Amino acid sequence: MSTLDGKIPAGNIEEKWTQYKFDMKLVNPANRRKYNVIVVGTGLAGASAAASLGEMGYNVKAICIHESPRRAHSVAAQGGINAAKNYQNDGDSVQRLFYDTVKGGDFRAREANVHRLAEVSVNIIDQCVAQGVPFARDYSGLLANRSFGGAQVSRTFYARGQTGQQLLIGAYSAMMRQVEAKQVELLYRREMLDLVVIDGKARGIICRNLLTGEIESHVADAVILATGGYSNVFYLSTNAMACAVTAAWRAHRRGAFFANPCYTQIHPTCIPVHGDNQSKLTLMSESLRNDGRVWVPKNKGDARLPHQIPEEDRDYYLERIYPSFGNLAPRDVSSRQAKYRVDEGRGVGSTGVAVYLDFRDAIHRLGESAISARYGNLFQMYDKITGDNPYKTPMMIYPAPHYTMGGLWVDYNLMSTIPGLFVAGEANFSDHGANRLGASALMQGLADGYFILPYTIGNYLASMKLDKVASTHEAFKESAQGIQQEVNKLMSIKGNRTVESFHKELGRLTWEYCGMGRNEAGLKKALTEIPKLREEFWNNVKVPGESNYINPELEKACRVADFLEQGELMCEDALHRKESCGGHFREESQTSEGEAQRDDTNFCYVAAWEWQDKNKKQVLHKEELHFDNVKLATRSYK
Amino acid sequence: MASTKAKILNLVLKVWRQSGPKSEGKFVEYPAKGISTDASFLEMLDAVNEHIIADGGDPIVFDHDCREGICGSCGFMIDGQAHGPLRSTTVCQLHMRHFNDGDKIVLEPWRAQSFPIIKDLMVDRTALDRVVSSGGYVSVNTGCAQDGNSIPIRKRDADEAFEAATCIGCGACVASCKNASAMLFTGAKVSHLALLPQGQIEREERVLNMVAQMDKEGFGACSNTGACSASCPKDIDLTTIARLNREFVKATVNKHNTDQKLGDG
Structure with missing residues (x-):
């Protein structure tokens, strides 16, 4: 084990980023075209980075897994994006956003990164407005804000229930403008399957062209991964079907440390599972909790329809337990409380695995039209999926895996432990600690892409002496051969089980033992079961079709193969972290009232794992966390 | 559930x-x-x-x-x-x-x-991306934006721009049109930006370039049947096509006049 250096600049927290921007080396505008930068992933973080670097004059290659960058899963973010603008004059500031994010992350994030995020949050809004992102506005014509996810100020900017899609269109259009200007080369339907490291530095990637099956080599002076999170390790999650850990995991196997894999966020307001055929879960924006009241029947097995249950037989448990935050208690807390009610046997619906989110009182107070103006599209979406009308009967919701705070370890420059490999957005671990606050994911993705990487990449390129490398280099050949062999192997097994069935079983194991509640016995069980499943996969998986044309089953097989390794590391990390913090709830570490109990004496660090050979235990490295500006305190929402 | x-x-x-x-x-x-x-x-x-x-x-x-x-x-x-x-x-x-x-x-x-x-059921819709890259944006580089609230926008206009911007680029409009026209798709993007002050500077070049690219990709002319809007999962309104036509005519006439003036000079 070693101690990792986050390379945090010296100085007061308010001045670190400003001073560091001045201290960093620059690449002369005329020299930028001599540098090739590969951006893998074209969601918010990737598209914004590719656009910005292209504008500056770098030669950019953007790798897109979809048929268009506009399809990236950033589109699905509904609620909004935070920024410390204080347009509402309600006491917000960079300092307060910084404080809220550190505290919300349960004191497991790096202070300096979070402060920088809060600083650039204001520039993001300006940039997006200038691009023509149609944010919601007041009758004055000025930008509207709402309070979101338990924040006590209104700092969330939004575009009805489509904030993610509108921001992505902004970043996507900016990137397409650079495609037109020939500064960005956009490669569609490509999946990164390996990182090429030469002389200890990231010098390119190996991709599979999903249309032709061709294994391609792409050379670069720096590589940015913006490939999202790994919630699909749970099989059922709110992530899109193509969301995978593959790119990050392949980089991990080449030496990039993977940090805090056990920090996963379970979103409290999703539509519950309907049955075995379910392929994914749909999130309902948590803005619904601003007006909806969460409850279950007081008595176990109460089979009455919700409207037949009188007030005295209802338990509005969030309002009861957390009187000051009520239904707006943070995500991890709300999710866990829903699980407790279901475990107590007080869950609702035909499966008993759901709680009510009731708008009856809000409709009574404000009228149906006011509720419709706020949540009309969400109510419609719920109705489409469930066939129930939420104006008439309470919604049923249950928590679902949604976001992963863990990811590849990066230093203050967003550079991984492999020089030249940068990681942005959800794919890195940096800013949210053990729990992400609502409306902060869009903020972080765009902060990384628009305002941080354009500086730190320049600094890296200007400080490094990089030899010329060609795709005929031995390292590229060897890596491409390895990937071809892997593809051939998957095609040749011709076993009896579909990829889907392995993924479902892995999902059951990870959700059961490494989901909302984790304990030693369960995690140890998962750690014996997952390797067995992985072994069976490599002996008994059935991949139909050919490898030289579009083959979605083969793509899935590569991704599931990686989840079968990464899921194990997630459980390993959860087992080693004996405290509860944020999204990681260890049942052995709770207060007498059932609240999460952090252990700052023993666990105030980032756990970063180093890959060893296959079937060998990964090695743990630590980055100690220091809290000089926000006092370590117990989160309390009571 | x-x-x-x-x-x-x-x-x-x-x-x-x-x-x-x-x-x-x-x-x-x-x-x-x-x-x-x-x-x-x-x-x-x-x-x-x-x-x-x-x-x-x-x-x-x-x-x-x-x-x-x-x-x-x-x-x-x-x-x-x-x-x-x-x-x-x-x-x-x-x-x-x-x-x-x-x-x-x-x-x-x-x-x-x-x-x-x-x-099978999978098609290549990258033609739509090329229509966007021909002009479906505001040319603003990262870092040079003024304060967000320094551009007030009437709520009515902002809402209308948003409605047009909700297009998800699925291509249903093209598939439903007997001419395989992409007018609803292009009209939505042109409307989104033409309705906002940020979109004014490049308003005319945008519509000319996007329509030219649309034609180059082989999309047909508007069939005036409205099948596109009826099949649109995001209910993009037919008025976006009307606006596209208006913007296109205006830009064409202005360009013609400007070219003549420059020619005279």
């Missing part, structure tokens, strides 16, 4: 199978048995594919990703209608409760020259 109303359906799918852009395609029938009415249309297809794989066959290929109606990946014709029988709904949000036991359902890919078939 398994509602108490959930029923089980047995269906037959008649699916267009085509192994590549140049190969000949044909309809093949598949049984879809034991499908819950709570399942989504794509979950029904997943189940059918699991059976095809188990039987040693080649699963049906279709584009899909978010499965919550926002990414625009999915889309094919169901019984001759883009995205199926429900208005304002993508295929992934269409649920099996809208079908009856014993139904035979016909699935075909988007059919348009500008959308070559990749395989």
Whole structure:
């Protein structure tokens, strides 16, 4: 084990980023075209980075897994994006956003990164407005804000229930403008399957062209991964079907440390599972909790329809337990409380695995039209999926895996432990600690892409002496051969089980033992079961079709193969972290009232794992966390 | 959520199978048995594919990703209608409760020259990306923006721009149009930016360039039938096409006048 250096600049927290921007080396505008930068992933973080670097004059290659960058899963973010603008004059500031994010992350994030995020949050809004992102506005014509996810100020900017899609269109259009200007080369339907490291530095990637099956080599002076999170390790999650850990995991196997894999966020307001055929879960924006009241029947097995249950037989448990935050208690807390009610046997619906989110009182107070103006599209979406009308009967919701705070370890420059490999957005671990606050994911993705990487990449390129490398280099050949062999192997097994069935079983194991509640016995069980499943996969998986044309089953097989390794590391990390913090709830570490109990004496660090050979235990490295500006305190929402 | 109303359906799918852009395609029938009415249309297809794989066959290929109606990946014709029988709904949000036991359902890919078939129900819609890259943006580099509130926008205009911006680029409008026109798609983008002050500087070049690219991609002229808007899962309004025409005429006339002036000078 070693101690990792986050390379945090010296100085007061308010001045670190400003001073560091001045201290960093620059690449002369005329020299930028001599540098090739590969951006893998074209969601918010990737598209914004590719656009910005292209504008500056770098030669950019953007790798897109979809048929268009506009399809990236950033589109699905509904609620909004935070920024410390204080347009509402309600006491917000960079300092307060910084404080809220550190505290919300349960004191497991790096202070300096979070402060920088809060600083650039204001520039993001300006940039997006200038691009023509149609944010919601007041009758004055000025930008509207709402309070979101338990924040006590209104700092969330939004575009009805489509904030993610509108921001992505902004970043996507900016990137397409650079495609037109020939500064960005956009490669569609490509999946990164390996990182090429030469002389200890990231010098390119190996991709599979999903249309032709061709294994391609792409050379670069720096590589940015913006490939999202790994919630699909749970099989059922709110992530899109193509969301995978593959790119990050392949980089991990080449030496990039993977940090805090056990920090996963379970979103409290999703539509519950309907049955075995379910392929994914749909999130309902948590803005619904601003007006909806969460409850279950007081008595176990109460089979009455919700409207037949009188007030005295209802338990509005969030309002009861957390009187000051009520239904707006943070995500991890709300999710866990829903699980407790279901475990107590007080869950609702035909499966008993759901709680009510009731708008009856809000409709009574404000009228149906006011509720419709706020949540009309969400109510419609719920109705489409469930066939129930939420104006008439309470919604049923249950928590679902949604976001992963863990990811590849990066230093203050967003550079991984492999020089030249940068990681942005959800794919890195940096800013949210053990729990992400609502409306902060869009903020972080765009902060990384628009305002941080354009500086730190320049600094890296200007400080490094990089030899010329060609795709005929031995390292590229060897890596491409390895990937071809892997593809051939998957095609040749011709076993009896579909990829889907392995993924479902892995999902059951990870959700059961490494989901909302984790304990030693369960995690140890998962750690014996997952390797067995992985072994069976490599002996008994059935991949139909050919490898030289579009083959979605083969793509899935590569991704599931990686989840079968990464899921194990997630459980390993959860087992080693004996405290509860944020999204990681260890049942052995709770207060007498059932609240999460952090252990700052023993666990105030980032756990970063180093890959060893296959079937060998990964090695743990630590980055100690220091809290000089926000006092370590117990989160309390009571 | 398994509602108490959930029923089980047995269906037959008649699916267009085509192994590549140049190969000949044909309809093949598949049984879809034991499908819950709570399942989504794509979950029904997943189940059918699991059976095809188990039987040693080649699963049906279709584009899909978010499965919550926002990414625009999915889309094919169901019984001759883009995205199926429900208005304002993508295929992934269409649920099996809208079908009856014993139904035979016909699935075909988007059919348009500008959308070559990749395989089965999957088509190549990158032509739409090229229409965007020809001008569907505001040319503002990162870092040079003024304060967001220094550009006040009348709420009515902001809302209208937003409505146009909700387009998810699925291509249903093109597939539903007998001319395979992309006027609704392009009209939505032109409207979004023409309605906002940020879009004014490049307003005329934008519409001229985007229309030129649209023609170059081989999309047809507007058929004036309104099938595009009727099949749009995001209800993009036909007024966006009217605006596109107006913007185009205005820009063409202005360009002509400017060119003449410059020519005279």
